[in-house]
Amino acid sequence: xxxxxxxxxxxxxxxxxxxxxxxxxxxxxxxxxxxxxxxxxxxxxxxxxxxxxxxxxxxxxxxxxxxxxxxxxxxxxxxxxxxxxxxxxxxxxxxxxxxxxxxxxxxxxxxxxxxxxxxxxxxxxxxxxxxxxxxxxxxxxxxxxxxxxxxxxxxxxxxxxxxxxxxxxxxxxxxxxxxxxxxxxxxxxxxxxxxxxxxxxxxxxxxxxxxxxxxxxxxxxxxxxxxxxxxxxxxxxxxxxxxxxxxxxxxxxxxxxxxxxxxxxx
Numbered sequence: 001x002x003x004x005x006x007x008x009x010x011x012x013x014x015x016x017x018x019x020x021x022x023x024x025x026x027x028x029x030x031x032x033x034x035x036x037x038x039x040x041x042x043x044x045x046x047x048x049x050x051x052x053x054x055x056x057x058x059x060x061x062x063x064x065x066x067x068x069x070x071x072x073x074x075x076x077x078x079x080x081x082x083x084x085x086x087x088x089x090x091x092x093x094x095x096x097x098x099x100x101x102x103x104x105x106x107x108x109x110x111x112x113x114x115x116x117x118x119x120x121x122x123x124x125x126x127x128x129x130x131x132x133x134x135x136x137x138x139x140x141x142x143x144x145x146x147x148x149x150x151x152x153x154x155x156x157x158x159x160x161x162x163x164x165x166x167x168x169x170x171x172x173x174x175x176x177x178x179x180x181x182x183x184x185x186x187x188x189x190x191x192x193x194x195x196x197x198x199x200x201x202x203x204x205x206x207x208x209x210x211x212x213x214x215x216x217x218x219x220x221x222x223x224x225x226x227x228x229x230x231x232x233x234x235x236x237x238x239x240x241x242x243x244x245x246x247x248x249x250x251x252x253x254x255x256x257x258x259x260x261x262x263x264x265x266x
Contacts, residue, residue, distance in 0.1 A: 063187030068144035102147035118149035118173035146177035
């Protein structure tokens with residue numbers, strides 16, 4: 001049998017609105033693994049923000065920081081640091097406007113400001129603590145992704161100033177900052193090249209703006225029932241929401257699960 005691989009977004013896909021993994025999703029991933037199907041996390045988060053998920057789901061491969069850092073079976077296979085001069089410039093600009101920036105690499109997320117209301121709101125929605133503060137972190141370590149925290153009406157001024165970068169909204173006041181051309185799709189391509197798995201044997205589940213390239217790169221892209229309209233429009237398949245066994249039902253509909261859920265539970 002030809003090898004197959006499934007990529008899973010986290011927030012709104014593996015994790016429901018309470019940031020909990022539904023039991024049906026845990027069962028589905030165990031069943032895939034029993035069949036020898038590769039299971040890979042594909043997320044905008046940094047590794048330390050989802051290490052507990054890797055442990056709980058017995059997964060050791062991931063595309064993280066929106067494709068900027070990739071691990072396959074515990075080994076780093078790709079990383080793409082951002083330009084430090086750009087990070088310096090946007091930090092100064094954000095500070096002058098009363099906004100904030102954060103810097104993400106494979107170990108940390110560091111904020112440029114302490115107690116900034118927009119960062120507080122965004123991390124509360126992730127059910128995570130406020131990141132530690134180090135406005136010079138980008139000078140000390142490779143940074144694979146930035147965060148911009150600002151009002152939506154101010155986003156355009158950053159887009160115009162930095163035409164070589166994408167600003168992808170992930171919360172009301174929060175945007176991922178990535179060089180244009182970078183996305184989860186790049187990381188997925190690196191894994192497919194390494195493993196030799198055919199495109200038609202690759203699948204991905206997602207729900208948000210940063211999943212668009214991923215879902216159109218793999219052989220079959222599956223949108224969650226709770227996905228935004230743009231994602232549903234480009235997906236090959238739309239399943240139910242993450243809180244309605246969307247991953248399990250989607251895998252069953254695709255024929256990737258051989259055993260009924262009752263057998264696994266028993």
